[in-house]
Amino acid sequence: MHTQRNYDLQRRGDPMGIALIWSLVVMLVRWMFSKRRGAISYDSSDQTALYIRMLGACVIFKQLFSRDVRVRSQVGFEPERRGSHPYLCVDFRTLHSRSENARPVPGRRVHRLFSFQRHLHSSRRLHSATTWPYNPLHILDEDYLGQAKCMLAKVGSWNFDIFLFDRLTNGNSLVTLTFHLLNQYGLIELFQLDMVKLRQFIVMVQEDYHSQNPYHNAVHAADVTQAMYCYLKEPKLAKSLTSCDILLGLLAAATHDLDHPGVNQPFLIKTNHYLAALYRNTSVLENHHWRSAVGLLRETGLFSHLPAEDGLNMERQLGSLILATDISRQNEYLSKFRRHLDQDDLCLGNASHRHFILQMALKCADICNPCRPWELSKQWSEKVTEEFFQQGNIEKRHKLEVSLLCDSQSNTVGDIQIGFMTYVVEPLFSEWARFSDTRLSQTMLGHLGLNKASWSGLRASGSLEEPEPEPDPDPPPPPAPGLAQEPQPQKIPPPEP
Template sequence: ADICHCLLCRPHCIITGNAVLSCVCQEVTVLFSRSCYVWFCFSLFDICICSYSVPAGESEDHASNRKQRSKLSLQMYLQCSRSFHGTLTFRHLHLLDQVYYGQAKCMLQRVGTWNFDIFLFDRLTNGESLVCLTLELFCKYGLIELFGLDPLRLHSFLVRIQEGYRSRNPYHNSLHAADVTQAMYCYLQEPKLSESLTSWDILLALLAAATHDLEHPGVNQNFLLKNDHFLASLYQNSVLENHHWKSALSHLRESGLLSHLPIEDRHRMEERLGSLILATDISRQNEFLSRFKAHLDRKDLNMSSPEHRQFILQMALKCADICNPCRPNSLSTCWSHCVTKEFFQQGDVERAHRHDVSPLCDRHSNSVAIIQKSFISYVVEPLFVQWARFCDTPLSHCMLGYMKQNKKYWSNAGQEDLMDNAQTTCCKVLPRGT
């Protein structure tokens, strides 16, 4: 049957209650000439859109928050459905609602700038920063068109990834993943990369950045080994990184996002994804840094070589993963407090179980300043000096400048533990799952 020109309305039975979802929008009816498209579009809402009525026993505040969080999905599903009908091209696909997410959408215009405030963006998107940012980058690069991706499966996959991060972790949560993904995008724009990388390289780089710490338990590898954790029995080395990789593969396969591609391409992509994620193992820092420095000394990096491009992507992801000290001080200090809080939480658990407290995890003998000075001097600075040597761009030297400022800041902080100064503003992020 033909659809009314101004009102699309269908009753929906949702787990939490019954609702009537309506859309008074003449534009939508014009975009769908046949009712099957409309029912297809609206049936998808059953999956992701919360009931607009208040189920019995649910407070008005909780219902209001639930409905607010659904607005992004509502807008995106409508627009994805438009694109299926060919009226909107993926290049012009706007994924943020112009009314409720106008400020976030405005921020995304500056997503390639190094002072991008991921904390503010996360608040504006109501804790959905990883999904919103990654979708925007996929659209910027035209990856949906290039690889024939189903936008709805892509959205579902990214939601699963975001929910796979534990919001209880002060640092290793989906906000960190969003920050690393944004940093990776900045690096992908560097001339030596942008002029050489293939579409596959870019797809892998963004996927690796978004999933590199997936299902992180909030403790380090030594903790897992000491406590005979089941993950330690699954993998011989790089326990956490292998877990992140396998978790990413599980979500990728279950989502069916790449199921339409040849199996050889999928297997190759999965191996390359693992290569990138495994490179973030901090215990392999010297291995990668020595190899990177040797290449730069010999001047033999050839970006037309798939092997060399993969290596540079590994180095880019390593830089993105630990780039916090190279951000502006207002952002860097927030991350410093978050990671220190997570370290100290692990130390508290170890002390409670009468285990030896891991290095950097004892709140009685460490402080944010002590940890950051050591981390910058021995881990961050050696890596970013070589990265700047490779890129030799304003961004790479800008990062070194911020790093020196932050190093000086923590040196001036002395032995004081400044944890309480920024916890409330920096470590408080919106719930994103368990």
């Protein structure tokens, strides 16, 4: 009788009957999302809950459940599920091109299809970010950010505390920050990006960063994105970059370490990882980050409403930016940058020169931690050293040659940071200051000098607190009683390329 009454009420349009049906739909949504790794919380305190409920189940389920096609690492160790071990048997996203015979999925009607190349020269709106009539869209989630929204009001400050912001957004710093910046620049409306696809893309990007990595995780990606925004605001860039440049710069910053396994390229090469063979031991991780980002772009169809040629051009330029973050090519990019500055021939009206400056800006953003205030810089230094030492422990456990800087017995945080600042960070940021001699550049160099002096002082006083090395679960058996153990020659690891 009760069921029949609800059915009759529903047929008459009774609100109580509709509410009952809607509650059943929400319960179904919760159950289906809980079956997927990285599912979005439906708790009322979650800032994304209202937005996802608004989308409904029928729009995005098919896309969400068809993803996560993975292949296993070929390092020869016992296979494990992704997320259960961050280093050895890492699952990586494979990029599947669309079938040539597959029919295109009809998208929403677009009133104006445009070509980037054509409109870069014909539309004033695309020539300068400073001339846009900023009119950001009203996003529902922004009403529920609370303290995080107050922090976003100062997102252009170099003292921006990304760790605090990540806590205030319940671990969604990359999603919240990237969506906010794209909206603030008016890029969502300008490029007619579908809100659902964009949100899905950014959420999937954040999910594909490994949260168990001490350093290369979504918080690092958010930190790099915030630094990139600071550089995009510099006068030389702000008056020269096009909207396409800004969109690529922000997307490259958010995806530059996508699906990072927490180990470096030499580790993948010496363990005969399939990615090393796929990319012929050249920019292995950077190529994988790029291809993973392209895979998500195609999976969500974020640029599907644009002409195919423009979409491919965006993917190629995104790859060029991400590949520039390869630290082994640091001297190559730095020499080219220095040569341009010496000859004073950089012309930001030239598309190739603007792209090169974007590459240098992303390189600076990627390694800007030593240029942050001490309280932030020290945290990043400890996290990256912890990740190094975890790799070293894995190499020892499996009788592999320990990579440079990864041996916790012969390296300290202070030694690693002082060397990194001296030989990598300082030369790059000195040249950046020559290109953009602003208050921000001087602030970064000032923090760099103070942080280097702080690490030197801690090392001299012997008060460095090193991260505790990960305990070895499989220690070698002790020598038999009464038998003398012969000393083993110590191997000196070759310098990392």
